[in-house]
Amino acid sequence: MVSLSPRFYLTCLAVALLMPGWAQSEDRLLRRVIDRETQAVWADQKIAPPGRATDTVFLRRVYLDLVGMIPAYDETVAFLADNHPSKRELLIDKLLADPRHARQQAQVWDILLLGRSPNGIGHPNNRTRFRQWLGDQFQNNVPYDRFVQKLLTAEEDGSQLFYVVHRDADELAAATMRIFLGRQLQCAKCHNHPFEPWTQRDYYGMAGFFVRTYVKEGEQQDHVTRFFVAEKSTGDVSFTVVPKDAPPGFKGTPVKPKFLDGEELHEPALPQDFKEPESKGKTAPPPPLFSRRQKVVDWITSRENPFLAQAVVNRVWAQLLGRGLVHPADDFHSANAPSHPALLRVMQAEFVEHGFDLKWLIREMVNSNAYQAEDTGAVDDAMPKFYERARVRPLSAEEWLASLHLATGLGIESAVKSAPSGDMLKYLGQPTDGQGAFQGSLSEHLFLHNGDGFRGLCHPRNGNLPEQLVKSEEGWEAKVERMFLSILSRPPTAVERQQFVQYLNPEPSDAKVRSQRMEEAFWVLVTCSEFRFNR
Amino acid sequence: MKMNSINNPCPWHQHRLRRDLLKGAMITAAGWALPNWGALSHSRTIAAEAKRAGKRCIMLYMEGGVSQIDTFDMKPGRPTAGPFRPIHSTVSGIEVCEYLPRMARHTDKLAVIRSMKTKSVDHGIGGYHMHTCYPSSEKVPHAEIGAMIAKYCDNPESDLPSFxxxxxxxCNAGSGYLGPTYEPxxxxxxxxxxxxxxxxxxxxVQDRRGKLLEFxxxxxxxxxxxxxxxxxxxxxxxxxxLMRARKAFDVADAWNKARDRYGNTPFGRGCFxxxxxVEAGVPFIEIGHDGYDSHNDNFPVHKANLKVLDPAWSSLLEDLQDRGLLQDxxxxxxxxxxxxPAINGQGGRDHFGRAWTVVLAGGGIRGGQTYGASNRDGFEVADKPVDEGAYFATIYKAMGVDHRAVHxxxxxxxxxxxxxxxxxxxxIG
Incomplete structure (x- = not known):
């Protein structure tokens, strides 16, 4: 069981004494622990605590993180005009209840589970279907352990794509360990693990749970394939010895499944003369006599398994604050210590205590001072190690396109329906090196300069914002104000207002010139760094 | 090469000189804060730059793991040999696979290292190690070899990308600690x-909106x-x-004449x-040839790949030589x-780092030789093991780049x- 630091108890006590009514509300506790623990590390590291992000900075950040798009013009204006002392907390609650939140979570988990461009999923509609299934889970706020169980059991319609992408036992063992338990077991495939007491035997033991699993394709409808994740009753992994000692044709020694914590699987013996039944046609294959996969799914999602909660609190932390407390977020091992060990322990325990409630976890994190830290300061790291400045992250291709729809006044409905084109995914879909470091790509900028799907959005037409502004009777300063609030979710500075007014309405000019200038000005604002990143 | 029109007064964004960036400038006159990306001292960099000008590197990367025994380190008569037969080449003592007949005519240019002994034998980690010289487990943003060579062999006056x-x-490590100037x-x-x-x-329009963007x-x-x-x-x-210099990539007309020699394949066109x-002055180009990960059916897979590789690689060497570019x-x-070496139950060969082969040719390399050797069946290095460090140091030496350059x-x-x-x-030749 988790032990809490003395500092944690002291802070709780202090809080309880000072603000009795507030401290009793257990739901509100974790965000204050986060504040206390991050504060303590800043003091230890002699780092000046960051100030609080301004309303405009917070607004854009929290919209992107929670609903995957910038705020619409009206939302921005309403929030900035609001004088309620708890308006940030209220906004967070509102966004967590917004259907766009489930959509955003589904996008994040879809990429995490399948990768950006997986092989073998067939028609893109299959992936759309999978995202819908994920979205349903997040919409219903299914407890996380139950969610993992459903995903890995893969019986519900639409839930199977994880197995379609990760097809063999090796990949499944490595992917489930990495994604759900935060452990990189795959090192132990070829040699005993460098940091952990895991041997090749452990690796093949885990792979043994998945070796009988296979995917069968059923009927198709509207280009959506019905996949069956099935399992045979026979088959074992072979532990291949080092090639040096292998005689030609030798296929290795069969290995029985074994849980990573040491226990070997007890499975009933097969009946004599057992013959694997054939599975014909496009119907569901017969179930196995004994499901190894179910056993490992039960083990992964058991509340006795501390890794499940530990890995996910760290992952969600990284999703919202940039860097995992253990970083990279899926690489827990004894030589990779967490930056805030006490905080990780408390979050893990509280998350279990709260019934694996992801929404609660996100709410607490987003309400913390570390999340709401300012975005300015001398630190140049994208993801500062001690959270002394808010992290900088590029928008995903999906977030970027949805935000473009809002920036150009096409509305929330249009933004929610938007789906990046193949070019957008190819040239903006993988903007980092996989560890969070942004890699400015020339192809991305070529696309921003000349790509059709992008330029069209800035061109005044069909009642979009560029056209509305060209046609509107309001003054130039008001137009510039509306542009900035729509695109960058903030009003322009005095000097920006002046520059843009001059640019939009040059002397001499006519309707054609002004239309052209409007398009150019939109292009500039959706191309600049401030738009490309969460700030 | 001169892509710039010298008489044109250049707007800001067209002529922010790469020299400025090379200085590791902290704040430019325009007020742009530029980070000091792994900067060296300025005078040394520029001086060394001039001396090295003209060195180029093309890296042909066989994605998935290429079989040494089925290419340049054949084991005729041994249980590990597989069905491919060796053929003689222009250099006596160097035999190559029968599916590399045109490369067999160029072995006088090649240095075949048959004793690679490397540590990272899965795709992600191996790709990283063989591009950066370091294991990915260090969690340091190491730079790819392309970025390193771009930095030291780049022509700062050129508008073309250097990598x-x-x-x-x-591998997508990119320029890592060398910073965005050298991203591929x-x-x-x-x-x-x-x-x-x-x-x-x-x-x-481009200039006008560019100024507003700069603001x-x-x-x-x-x-x-x-x-x-x-x-x-x-x-x-x-x-x-790049948009100004993009014509350098437009090879369509010349390709029509060259494609029969290179093989009418994407890889052949990439090599061309x-x-x-290289003629236009780009210091580093990497071309990936995918599909070598032959855990199943190693021999048909390799045979098909070599048929694409052989004409492209050999024509590239010929053309570089004809143009007098090969020496640089x-x-x-x-x-x-x-x-x-062992052939598995699916007729495949698996990942192997203990004794394998790479080939260097051209600029700075003494050709017509093999270096090191694997043992009789190819399971171990028998002579002169070469690790990642020695391999990279050799390439850097040939390119005139200090292999112990510190950032x-x-x-x-x-x-x-x-x-x-x-x-x-x-x-080194």
Whole structure:
């Protein structure tokens, strides 16, 4: 069981004494622990605590993180005009209840589970279907352990794509360990693990749970394939010895499944003369006599398994604050210590205590001072190690396109329906090196300069914002104000207002010139760094 | 090469000189905060730059892990041999696979290292190790070899990207600690520019909106020194220059005449584009050839791949030589690792790092030799093992780049190759 630091108890006590009514509300506790623990590390590291992000900075950040798009013009204006002392907390609650939140979570988990461009999923509609299934889970706020169980059991319609992408036992063992338990077991495939007491035997033991699993394709409808994740009753992994000692044709020694914590699987013996039944046609294959996969799914999602909660609190932390407390977020091992060990322990325990409630976890994190830290300061790291400045992250291709729809006044409905084109995914879909470091790509900028799907959005037409502004009777300063609030979710500075007014309405000019200038000005604002990143 | 029109007064974004960037400038006159990306002292960099000008490198990367026994380290008569037969080459004592008949005529140019002994034998980690010289487990943003060579062999006056990467490479470390100036420009295997490389607006519009963009970026940069913003701004500047120089990538007419020799394949076209880019002064081009990961059916897979590789690689060497470029252009043939001598139950060969082969040719390399050897069945190195450090140090030596060049990540020093890495003198010509 988790032990809490003395500092944690002291802070709780202090809080309880000072603000009795507030401290009793257990739901509100974790965000204050986060504040206390991050504060303590800043003091230890002699780092000046960051100030609080301004309303405009917070607004854009929290919209992107929670609903995957910038705020619409009206939302921005309403929030900035609001004088309620708890308006940030209220906004967070509102966004967590917004259907766009489930959509955003589904996008994040879809990429995490399948990768950006997986092989073998067939028609893109299959992936759309999978995202819908994920979205349903997040919409219903299914407890996380139950969610993992459903995903890995893969019986519900639409839930199977994880197995379609990760097809063999090796990949499944490595992917489930990495994604759900935060452990990189795959090192132990070829040699005993460098940091952990895991041997090749452990690796093949885990792979043994998945070796009988296979995917069968059923009927198709509207280009959506019905996949069956099935399992045979026979088959074992072979532990291949080092090639040096292998005689030609030798296929290795069969290995029985074994849980990573040491226990070997007890499975009933097969009946004599057992013959694997054939599975014909496009119907569901017969179930196995004994499901190894179910056993490992039960083990992964058991509340006795501390890794499940530990890995996910760290992952969600990284999703919202940039860097995992253990970083990279899926690489827990004894030589990779967490930056805030006490905080990780408390979050893990509280998350279990709260019934694996992801929404609660996100709410607490987003309400913390570390999340709401300012975005300015001398630190140049994208993801500062001690959270002394808010992290900088590029928008995903999906977030970027949805935000473009809002920036150009096409509305929330249009933004929610938007789906990046193949070019957008190819040239903006993988903007980092996989560890969070942004890699400015020339192809991305070529696309921003000349790509059709992008330029069209800035061109005044069909009642979009560029056209509305060209046609509107309001003054130039008001137009510039509306542009900035729509695109960058903030009003322009005095000097920006002046520059843009001059640019939009040059002397001499006519309707054609002004239309052209409007398009150019939109292009500039959706191309600049401030738009490309969460700030 | 001169892509710039010298008489044109250049607007800001077209001529933010790469020299400025090379200085590791902290704040430019325009107020752009530029981070000091792993900077060396300025005078040394520039002086060394001039001396090294003209060195180029083309790296042919066999993605998935290429089999040494089925190419340049054959084991005729041994249980590990497989069905391919060796043939004689122009250099006596060097035999190559029967499916590399045209390369057999160029062995006088090749240095075949048959004793690679490397540590990272899975795709992600192997690709990283063979591109950066370091294991990925260090969690340091190491720079790819392409970025390192781009930095030291780049012509700062050229508008072309200094590091071009075509097709799959099994590594996306990019420029790492060397910063966004040396991020690769990535293309598909065939080297074609994407359809949207041609400017969609007039020069006048591009200049005008470019100035407004610069204004916005300046405002933002004042309070936001974080690296991603700088990388984004830098990529925009480089893109403007690339659009000006894009004609260098337009090889369509010449390709029509060359494609019979190179083989009418994406990889062949990529190799031909690399030739043209080398002529235009690009210091590093990597071309990926995918599909070598033959855990199943190793022999049909390799046979098909070699038929694509052989005409492309040999024509590239011929054309470089005909143009007098080979002496300054190093051509590297490499992979993330080799493949097992043992043939598995599916007729495949698996990942193997204990004794495999890479080939160097051209600039700075003494050709017509093999270096090191594997043992009788190919399971171990028998003579002169070459690790990642020695391999990279040799390439850097041939390119005139200091293999122990040091850069700083914050205050932490990082060397181009690890401590103790030495170039192999026998290979340097």
């Amino acid at each position: 071009v990467k075509m097709g799959p490479a099994g 420009f990535t293309l598909d295997t065939d080297g074609r520019l994407p359809g949207f490389a041609n400017p969609s607006v007039s020069q006048e 916005m970026e300046q405002q933002h940069a004042r309070e936001h020194p974080a690296r991603p913003f700088a990388a984004h701004r830098e990529a925009e500047l480089r893109t403007i220059r 584009t690399a030739l043209k880019l 252009t190093l051509v590297v043939w490499t992979s993330e690792f080799g493949r097992t 700083y990540l914050g205050s932490r020093p990082i060397w181009a190759t690890p401590d103790g890495s030495m170039p192999i003198p026998e290979l």
